[in-house]
Each structure stands twice: as structure tokens, then as C-alpha cells.
Amino acid sequence: MAGRLTRRWSPSLLQVLRFPVVQLHMSRTAMRASEKDFENARNQLKLLTKDPGNEVKLKLYALYKQATEGPCNTPKPSMLDFINKAKWDAWNALGSLPKETARQNYVDLVSSLSPSSESSSQVKPAAANEKQPGSENIIVTSQDGITKIMFNRPTKKNAITTSMYKEIIHALKAASTDNSAITVFTGNGDYYSSGNDLTNFTDVPPNSIEETAKNASILLREFVDAFIDFPKPLVAVINGPAVGIVVTLLGLFDVVYASDKATFHTPFSELGQSPEGCASYTFPKIMGPAKAAEMLIFGKKLTAGEACARGLVTEVFPESTFQKEVWTRLKAYAKLPTNSLRISKELIRSNEKEKLHAVNAEESTVLQGRWLSEECMNALMNFVSRKSKL
Numbered sequence: 001m002a003g004r005l006t007r008r009w010s011p012s013l014l015q016v017l018r019f020p021v022v023q024l025h026m027s028r029t030a031m032r033a034s035e036k037d038f039e040n041a042r043n044q045l046k047l048l049t050k051d052p053g054n055e056v057k058l059k060l061y062a063l064y065k066q067a068t069e070g071p072c073n074t075p076k077p078s079m080l081d082f083i084n085k086a087k088w089d090a091w092n093a094l095g096s097l098p099k100e101t102a103r104q105n106y107v108d109l110v111s112s113l114s115p116s117s118e119s120s121s122q123v124k125p126a127a128a129n130e131k132q133p134g135s136e137n138i139i140v141t142s143q144d145g146i147t148k149i150m151f152n153r154p155t156k157k158n159a160i161t162t163s164m165y166k167e168i169i170h171a172l173k174a175a176s177t178d179n180s181a182i183t184v185f186t187g188n189g190d191y192y193s194s195g196n197d198l199t200n201f202t203d204v205p206p207n208s209i210e211e212t213a214k215n216a217s218i219l220l221r222e223f224v225d226a227f228i229d230f231p232k233p234l235v236a237v238i239n240g241p242a243v244g245i246v247v248t249l250l251g252l253f254d255v256v257y258a259s260d261k262a263t264f265h266t267p268f269s270e271l272g273q274s275p276e277g278c279a280s281y282t283f284p285k286i287m288g289p290a291k292a293a294e295m296l297i298f299g300k301k302l303t304a305g306e307a308c309a310r311g312l313v314t315e316v317f318p319e320s321t322f323q324k325e326v327w328t329r330l331k332a333y334a335k336l337p338t339n340s341l342r343i344s345k346e347l348i349r350s351n352e353k354e355k356l357h358a359v360n361a362e363e364s365t366v367l368q369g370r371w372l373s374e375e376c377m378n379a380l381m382n383f384v385s386r387k388s389k390l
């Protein structure tokens with residue numbers, strides 16, 4: 001939040017210090033926002049498309065600091081340090097307002113800026129957080145210059161449903177223009193992701209199978225295109241096993257960090273399917289055709305160390321220190337000049353884009369055919385009936 005209070009504020013902001021935050025306090029003392037409400041409010045705030053104005057931003061800043069750190073505890077900035085002085089004054093004006101109340105007031109204030117409230121026609125959340133079924137399965141947060149997109153379906157090993165594909169496309173579009181420097185994918189729980197939700201295709205009435213396969217192929221193509229075209233550095237933080245499409249996509253990521261408990265598995269033949277995510281092109285380039293074939297044709301599962309030796313993974317970390325080491329490093333990277341990061345990525349990737357789009361189109365078409373094959377249908381039925389697990 002603090003990072004969003006940008007340096008462009010004018011000295012006239014000094015006039016906004018006497019806002020009536022206490023009123024918010026008085027009217028809401030009976031309510032208590034949970035940590036989750038607070039986190040949701042922070043995410044909602046990042047999705048505002050219209051600037052709420054400096055006065056509101058100062059209020060939000062002050063409430064955020066009070067809610068997370070308590071009463072103002074830093075030395076007063078000099079009179080000439082206009083921006084920090086305005087922020088300090090705003091925070092200091094909250095006096096000893098309890099943290100819980102500040103949290104509730106923060107949630108209320110953000111809520112009052114949302115489109116559903118009466119006075120909020122100026123703001124609109126990004127599509128990724130629009131209320132739609134399953135939207136809790138992808139959690140998008142933005143902090144310290146990093147937009148994090150997290151698979152959040154741990155009880156199903158973060159398998160990706162049709163609505164999650166759509167949410168990820170929206171999240172990537174939003175992240176491509178937000179204030180963050182880099183975008184990171186990771187998984188909640190013990191898995192990074194078990195790939196495509198195999199039940200996506202199993203509840204389909206017989207007369208809709210072809211149409212479902214066609215729609216899935218269109219969605220797949222759009223999904224992978226969003227990765228090909230993503231303009232900022234894309235990082236995967238692989239916290240556990242990865243299966244199927246989340247592995248193939250790694251060829252489109254710029255950096256891949258893996259815990260030593262991660263594994264990489266592309267069991268396409270076993271499923272009567274074929275590679276996607278441009279892996280039929282990126283994997284042979286990354287690891288050579290022979291190693292790529294072993295993964296993509298025969299479904300060899302790699303350890304994190306093996307994936308690193310093959311160039312699919314940038315670096316492997318011990319599980320015990322993985323999160324700490326990786327996020328510390330990413331936070332430092334996110335402080336680098338954002339335009340330079342973007343331009344360097346563009347230079348590395350731009351020559352390939354046309355080819356990647358063509359490969360994606362071809363793979364999506366081929367898969368559409370595979371989904372209609374008996375081999376694939378049998379494999380899916382086996383999974384659903386629990387006769388066979390990979």
C-alpha cells in the first residue's frame with residue numbers, strides 16, 4: 001500500500017491532514033474486520049481503475065499503518081520533505097486508535113470506493129476479482145512491486161478448472177498494466193499444481209462433447225497466448241509437485257525457482273493427450289530434443305535437481321529455506337527499474353513471439369482432436385473412477 005502513495009503528490013497535500021478519520025472510528029466500533037477482510041480490501045484497492053484522490057490515499061495510508069504497526073512511531077520528517085511529512089501527519093493524526101478499529105475503518109473506506117457502493121461509480125475492480133464461482137481458487141495479491149498469482153485449491157492439489165483458466169487470463173491482463181515490476185505464480189499447499197482438472201471434461205453430455213472440446217481448445221489457446229504476450233518478467237515459485245500444463249508453461253517463464261520437494265511431470269501419453277503450452281517447441285530448445293522427448297512423449301517425471309540440470313529450472317532451494325530465500329530475492333529484483341526489466345524481457349522474447357503463437361495454435365488444435373479420442377476418454381474415465389492415478 002505504501003508504495004502506491006506515489007511521489008507525484010504536490011505540497012498542497014499538506015492541507016489534507018485534518019480529515020475526519022475519527023468519525024469512521026466512532027461509527028464502526030461495534031464491527032471487527034478479520035485479517036482476511038483486511039487482505040481482501042488491500043487487493044480490492046489495487047484493482048481500482050480511477051485514482052481516488054490524494055486525500056483518500058492519505059487516509060488509506062494512515063489507516064493501513066495504524067492497522068499494521070499501531071500508533072505513529074517514526075521521527076517526524078522535515079518540513080521540506082513534503083510527501084513524507086503529509087503521510088506522517090496523516091498517520092500521527094490517528095493518535096492511539098486501536099489497530100482493530102483502524103483495520104475496520106480501512107476495510108470500510110475501501111468498500112466505499114468499490115463499484116457496488118452508492119458513491120463509487122468512479123472505480124471498477126479488475127476482472128480477475130469479479131465475483132464469479134470459483135474465484136477463490138486463484139488469489140491475486142500485489143505487494144513490494146510483485147503481483148502474485150496463487151493457485152488456491154489445495155484440497156484438489158491446485159488442479160485448474162475452466163473458470164480458473166479464465167481468471168488467470170484476466171489476472172495476467174491486469175498484472176500487465178499494474179504498478180508491479182514482476183509477476184509471480186505459485187501454489188498454496190503441498191502442490192504447485194496438478195495441472196488441468198481432469199473432471200473438466202467428464203460432466204459433458206454426449207451430444208456436447210465436440211463443442212466442449214472446441215471451446216476448451218479456444219480457451220487453451222487464449223490462456224497460453226496470455227503467457228506468450230505477458231510483458232513483464234514472469235517468475236514461477238514452484239513450491240511442490242507440478243503436473244501437466246503448469247510444467248509445459250514453464251518454457252514461457254523468465255525465471256523458475258523450485259523447492260527441492262518439487263517434481264515435474266508431463267504424463268500426456270498416459271492420458272491419451274499431447275503437449276501444450278508451447279512445450280513442443282520450448283522444451284527441445286531448452287533441454288535438447290532427446291531430453292524433451294523423454295518428458296513429453298514418455299512422461300518421465302523429473303526431480304527439481306534434474307529439471308535444473310536440464311535448464312527448465314533456474315535454481316533449486318532446500319524446502320526449509322525456500323520461501324524465505326526466494327521472496328527475499330524477488331523483492332530485491334522488484335526494486336530494479338521497471339522499464340528496464342520490461343525492455344530486457346522484450347529483447348529476449350520478441351524474436352520468438354510469432355513462432356510461439358503459431359506453435360500454440362497448432363498444439364491447441366491437435367489437443368482438440370486428442371480430447372475426442374478413445375485413448376483420452378478412457379484415461380479420463382479411469383481417473384474419475386479412481387482405477388488409475390498417475
Ligand SMILES: CCCCC/C=C/CC(=O)SCCNC(=O)CCNC(=O)[C@H](O)C(C)(C)COP(=O)(O)OP(=O)(O)OC[C@H]1O[C@@H](n2cnc3c(N)ncnc32)[C@H](O)[C@@H]1OP(=O)(O)O
Nearest residue numbers: 155156157159194195196197198199216219220244245390
Ligand atoms: C481449457 C482446457 C485446457 C486443458 C489443458 C490441458 C492440460 C493437460 C494437463 O494438465 S495433463 C495433467 C493432468 N493432471 C493429472 O494427470 C494429475 C491427476 N492427479 C493425480 O494423478 C493425483 O491426484 C496426484 C498425483 C496429483 C496427487 O495424488 P495424491 O494421492 O497425493 O492425492 P489425490 O489423488 O487423493 O488428490 C487429492 C484430491 O485432488 C484431486 N485431484 C488431484 N489432481 C487432480 C486433477 N488434475 N484433476 C482433478 N482432480 C484432481 C483428486 O481427485 C482428489 O480429490 P478427492 O479428494 O475428491 O478424491
